[in-house]
Amino acid sequence: GIQVEQSPPDLxxxxxxxxxxxxxxxxxxxxxxxxxxxxxxxxxxxFYIPSGTKQNGRLSATTVATERYSLLYISSSQTTDSGxxxxxxxxQQNTPLVFGKGTRxxxxx
Amino acid sequence: EPEVTQTPSHQVTQMGQEVILRCVPISNHLYFxxxxxxxxxxxxxxxxxxxxxxxxxxxxxxxxxxxxxxDGSNFTLKIRSTKLEDSAMYFCASHSPLGGYYGYTxxxxxxxxxx
Numbered sequence: 001g002i003q004v005e006q007s008p009p010d011l012x013x014x015x016x017x018x019x020x021x022x023x024x025x026x027x028x029x030x031x032x033x034x035x036x037x038x039x040x041x042x043x044x045x046x047f048y049i050p051s052g053t054k055q056n057g058r059l060s061a062t063t064v065a066t067e068r069y070s071l072l073y074i075s076s077s078q079t080t081d082s083g084x085x086x087x088x089x090x091x092q093q094n095t096p097l098v099f100g101k102g103t104r105x106x107x108x109x
Numbered sequence: 110e111p112e113v114t115q116t117p118s119h120q121v122t123q124m125g126q127e128v129i130l131r132c133v134p135i136s137n138h139l140y141f142x143x144x145x146x147x148x149x150x151x152x153x154x155x156x157x158x159x160x161x162x163x164x165x166x167x168x169x170x171x172x173x174x175x176x177x178x179x180d181g182s183n184f185t186l187k188i189r190s191t192k193l194e195d196s197a198m199y200f201c202a203s204h205s206p207l208g209g210y211y212g213y214t215x216x217x218x219x220x221x222x223x224x
Contacts, residue, residue: 093204
């Protein structure tokens with residue numbers, strides 16, 4: 001099955017700094033999503049982005065499907081951005097979404 | 110925005126007891142899923158459900174697990190005889206290819222603690 005790898009595993013930022021999280025996947029994907037897991041454990045959907053670029057406020061994401069990677073950009077980070085960011089992908093709509101191990105982000109005031 | 114609803118948010122049970130985790134997927138979605146996340150680890154697929162039957166299941170989904178869609182709205186995960194290692198966050202998710210595909214929507218999860 002598809003393999004999803006995320007880097008870095010851990011990231012510590014000063015408030016106001018920018019960051020880039022990376023997701024590599026082993027096969028062509030039909031779906032790629034970025035999630036933020038908050039301190040209460042909830043999975044918050046950030047982007048559905050099988051290809052191209054999307055922006056939502058201080059967050060943006062780019063997926064280059066032909067090169068099998070996706071990037072999540074966080075600008076002007078805030079302490080509320082802390083948590084674990086997961087990338088998940090699958091090759092067909094009706095196959096299970098496979099998650100990476102996540103990037104744990106800590107934003108320090 | 111439509112949501113996937115899970116209840117309860119937290120359940121504590123004694124080892125060996127049966128638990129039922131409940132989910133209400135988005136009403137026009139056709140595919141339903143259960144995922145599990147042991148504390149500090151990745152989110153793992155358990156089972157997918159379509160057209161009132163299991164379409165795929167992982168190695169984790171053994172005979173102690175079962176799923177059911179008892180009516181038109183609820184989707185349940187039953188663990189027959191809980192073990193300590195079943196302690197985890199359980200997520201329900203749904204999606205539909207009809208009218209365009211926009212990815213999975215996940216519920217807020219049920220934190221199961223087996224003591």
